[in-house]
Amino acid sequence: MKTKIITLFCIVAVTIASCSKNNTPTKTNTDGTLEGQVLADFPTNLANPNYLDIETKAGIMKDAAALFIATPNDANLKATQDAWKNTRGAWESCEGYLFGPVEDFNYDPTMDDWPVNKTDLDSLLSSKNPLAVGDIDPLETTLKGFHAIEYIIYGVGGTKKAAQITDRQKTYLSSLTQSLYNTTKQLRDSWDPSQSGNFTVQVTTAGKGSTRFTTRKDFFKALVGSMADICNEVADEKMQTPLAAQDSTLDESSFSHNSVTDFTNNIRGVLNAYLSSYNGTSGHSLSELVKSKNISLDAKIQTQINAAVSSFGLLNGITYEKAIYANKDKVGQIQTAIRTLKATIEGDLNDFVEANIKD
Amino acid sequence: MRQLKVIGVLIILVLILVKCQKSKVFPEDQYDDRLSGGDETVFSATSQAFGNMFPGLKGYDTHVHELGDLVFNQSFVTAPAPIHSGLGAIFNNTSCTNCHHNDGIGLPTAGELQSSLLMRISLPGNDAHGGPVPVPGYGLQLQDKAVFGKVPECKVNIAYAYNTYSFADGETYELRTPTYTLTNLYTPIAGAYLLSPRLAPPMFGLGLLEAVPESEIVALADPDDVNGDGIKGKVNYVWDAVTNSRQMGRFGWKANTASILTQVASAFNQDMGITTSVLPVENSFGQPQYDGLKDDPELPDSLLNAVKFYAQTLAVPARRNTTDATIKRGLQLFILAKCVNCHKQTLTTGINVAFPSVSNQIIHPYTDLLVHNMGPGLADNRPDFLAGGQDWRTAALWGVGLFETVNNPGYYLHDGRARTLTEAIMWHGGEADQSKAYFSNLSKSDRDAILNFLRSL
Numbered sequence: 011m012k013t014k015i016i017t018l019f020c021i022v023a024v025t026i027a028s029c030s031k032n033n034t035p036t037k038t039n040t041d042g043t044l045e046g047q048v049l050a051d052f053p054t055n056l057a058n059p060n061y062l063d064i065e066t067k068a069g070i071m072k073d074a075a076a077l078f079i080a081t082p083n084d085a086n087l088k089a090t091q092d093a094w095k096n097t098r099g100a101w102e103s104c105e106g107y108l109f110g111p112v113e114d115f116n117y118d119p120t121m122d123d124w125p126v127n128k129t130d131l132d133s134l135l136s137s138k139n140p141l142a143v144g145d146i147d148p149l150e151t152t153l154k155g156f157h158a159i160e161y162i163i164y165g166v167g168g169t170k171k172a173a174q175i176t177d178r179q180k181t182y183l184s185s186l187t188q189s190l191y192n193t194t195k196q197l198r199d200s201w202d203p204s205q206s207g208n209f210t211v212q213v214t215t216a217g218k219g220s221t222r223f224t225t226r227k228d229f230f231k232a233l234v235g236s237m238a239d240i241c242n243e244v245a246d247e248k249m250q251t252p253l254a255a256q257d258s259t260l261d262e263s264s265f266s267h268n269s270v271t272d273f274t275n276n277i278r279g280v281l282n283a284y285l286s287s288y289n290g291t292s293g294h295s296l297s298e299l300v301k302s303k304n305i306s307l308d309a310k311i312q313t314q315i316n317a318a319v320s321s322f323g324l325l326n327g328i329t330y331e332k333a334i335y336a337n338k339d340k341v342g343q344i345q346t347a348i349r350t351l352k353a354t355i356e357g358d359l360n361d362f363v364e365a366n367i368k369d
Numbered sequence: 370m371r372q373l374k375v376i377g378v379l380i381i382l383v384l385i386l387v388k389c390q391k392s393k394v395f396p397e398d399q400y401d402d403r404l405s406g407g408d409e410t411v412f413s414a415t416s417q418a419f420g421n422m423f424p425g426l427k428g429y430d431t432h433v434h435e436l437g438d439l440v441f442n443q444s445f446v447t448a449p450a451p452i453h454s455g456l457g458a459i460f461n462n463t464s465c466t467n468c469h470h471n472d473g474i475g476l477p478t479a480g481e482l483q484s485s486l487l488m489r490i491s492l493p494g495n496d497a498h499g500g501p502v503p504v505p506g507y508g509l510q511l512q513d514k515a516v517f518g519k520v521p522e523c524k525v526n527i528a529y530a531y532n533t534y535s536f537a538d539g540e541t542y543e544l545r546t547p548t549y550t551l552t553n554l555y556t557p558i559a560g561a562y563l564l565s566p567r568l569a570p571p572m573f574g575l576g577l578l579e580a581v582p583e584s585e586i587v588a589l590a591d592p593d594d595v596n597g598d599g600i601k602g603k604v605n606y607v608w609d610a611v612t613n614s615r616q617m618g619r620f621g622w623k624a625n626t627a628s629i630l631t632q633v634a635s636a637f638n639q640d641m642g643i644t645t646s647v648l649p650v651e652n653s654f655g656q657p658q659y660d661g662l663k664d665d666p667e668l669p670d671s672l673l674n675a676v677k678f679y680a681q682t683l684a685v686p687a688r689r690n691t692t693d694a695t696i697k698r699g700l701q702l703f704i705l706a707k708c709v710n711c712h713k714q715t716l717t718t719g720i721n722v723a724f725p726s727v728s729n730q731i732i733h734p735y736t737d738l739l740v741h742n743m744g745p746g747l748a749d750n751r752p753d754f755l756a757g758g759q760d761w762r763t764a765a766l767w768g769v770g771l772f773e774t775v776n777n778p779g780y781y782l783h784d785g786r787a788r789t790l791t792e793a794i795m796w797h798g799g800e801a802d803q804s805k806a807y808f809s810n811l812s813k814s815d816r817d818a819i820l821n822f823l824r825s826l
Contacts, residue, residue: 109416113471114777116483119444119464125453127446130517137517150463150514151482152444222774224414232415239417247439251452259451364412 042369044299045226051286051293052233053201053210059288060104061198067097068194071159072187078172079180087172090183091163095268097190098156102272103288105243106279107236110209110222111200116151120193123151124262126161135178143185143192157263159186164265217369227367233296234360237280241318241352244276245345249330253341258331269330274322277348280355281315300362307358314351321347405767405826406574406685407718407730418686418771419472419573425726426682437679440672441465441472445641447516448664455667457642458519458651458658459512461487465676468569468640472683473775475569477547477785479525480513485569486785487511487640488525488549490562491751498608498615500625500754501563506556506656510639519658524553529786534795537810542795546746547786555657563751566784567622571768571775575620575629576681578734578765580718580727583617589713589737600710600800602739605762607754610635611647622783623753624740624762633677637668645673682726686768688733688825699822702815706807711763711800713737735766735826744798747782759799770824790823791816 071093078086101122104112112118131153139145146154162179164170175183203210209222216223223229248269252260263269282288286295301308324340325333333341404410411421422434444464445456461484462468468475468485475485488511491501503509507522515521529545536542549564592603605618609627611634616627626632634647642652644665653659690696703709712735721728740760750758761783769790772779780786781793797805808816 113416116467116470119467120482123444125444125446125450127450127456127516129447129450133517148481150444152446152463222416222777224774228414228774231413232417235413235415235417242435246435251439257451 047294049214049216053213055286055291055293056288057201064100065194065198067100068191071097072191075183075187082172084172099275102275103279105240105276107283109232109236117197119151121155126157127152141181143188146185160265168267226369230363230367237283238352238355240276241348244273245348253334267329277318318347318351402691403688405733407732409684410687411684412687416775421684423682423684423726433675433678434682437675440676455643457516458660459515459653460642461640469572471775472572474571477780489565520555523551526550565749565751568785573683574685576727577732581716582719586738602741605740605756619738623756625753629680630677643667646670690825695818696822696825699818702819706804708804736763742799746798766826770826
């Protein structure tokens, strides 16, 4: 009889135990120290150096354009083109975490709207309208920024020679590069910890007084969301639109044939965002936070980001304008790698943030 | 005996298992006040909180939503162009997202990149359908931008007068009163005209609002104040240019638009100068800015429908901190102030087997979708079908607590004159006078409780 009672108690105990809300995650990082360190290091090791780099490189592009305008030869045009690609690289990688002033104040479309309004741009250049910086600042963003500069210094097909660039185009180029530089400076200043109202403080005080991130989870959700967004933008917008239409003119950086580099830097930006890292400097990161509780998830995410970045090697240097016709399968494989990454970010990583970041 | 014991054990087990079910999490009445959008609620409080797809969407619907998202965020350019062609010739902005920034409310400026304020214009009187009368040479909306070589219709100038007022306890607050003037008119306007500013509203939850049965909205109306609560509320029946019929107006600050499709097609046509099969005539037709190109409709039906579907399937952000004592007190005060007499907490969408996502959902939009007299302070004095010069549609308050996060710094009301929730409340008048007075007479801690409640939406 005693045995039966004990058995009965065991059954009841097991049943009750099985009823407990085992879907509620266990909270291990109770003091949130590491979370705070990530909040401190994200601006210090990634956002601020990245935005400073964009500004520095935009300054170099502005100076290169000035040198080309003063001495218009093919070597100086090439230097301007190289400076454009360098600036573009730094910019595209910051698109891995597109939140804060870059979206609040439309710095993104101001610098990187697409497509170029070619009809109006050609008309403007053919006109006698003034083209000083103050004259072009009020223009629509589809007449300014990276792609308007690209249109002038590369031209359709990317075959521009110095001798083909008219005086009006040179004047416009001078103002465009100055205007772009001004915007990169505003963007850099918006995060600069020494400037009043800077966004760095909004991040470092997340959950502790920040008006933009009332909880720390809000920051991490914004970070994870922006990482997923750029994956979607690359795989299913920038790559998919020209592929589906079989039309290379719909490719974002078609004048410079720089799209594959753009895409790669976008996904590198995802890695930077995950690692709080820029140009070799890294600190406490979301990766570290994940790793502290789920080593295999961290490994999975890093593997998938690296796989997505390296998948662009499948194109073996072929431009995206050609790849959409000649290498559709390989383009598809790259898209799959990025979509896989996106699914992990939106699924596992987002779930991790939901479950583990409580404050 | 042995059988009895076995039965006894089984009964105990069943009882324990029954006790284990999560009846406390989801009450029997299915009411969970966090789920503002019913099944189509998302738990997001970031700057992207207004831009999430219905969580219940699946299959090809997700593809159409994403296509709509892409077009919504894309800049349009002057024709001819290989993609996104047809901007203008006159327009207010170059993309949907430039006004509906992050799918949220806009900035109350005009003529700049981020500007989200446009001006409706009309002559006094009514047209054949009871709507506003177009101004010759201008139509019903002013386009203050133009493509290269064309002249914008005008420049819109906004000036504010600032005045300080006090609550009953002596704390002060400031209201700014806008004045709108037009300069650089491309051609003179003969006689008097009526103007009405309209700020780009948030995009989410529209599909759910569209799915609320007309009968449910009509039942909330009390145009003669039969119940004597001082609050009337009437339906704005409007002429729908898409279906060529009289319909209930639901969307727009004066409920002057019947459907999401009409709203989207009108915005393409009037705000960007993009023609569609639904509205195939350029907004500048008959004016010198007209491009004369035979490229209409400029937006294919596939993309128009994708954007319509996108607007229809943006999920509602969940409420936050609903169990917080102050927020719960704020809600009670919000009810006691009779704010809920117009800002209805709960509506139920109709049964729709063709589109289950919006079917039979208990939603908490905090609107009755009716127009109310809001007094002379907010009046535009420009009637729009049955909505009079002092009438405005009850703004849906779901998501209002996230305006600061999504659209830093966040503006409120039809023209964005209110910079804070407090200002928005204190601009209420007319049928809302009693509620405003109630709020004004509260202690600071009680006013803050109401504000905290609003921030939880």
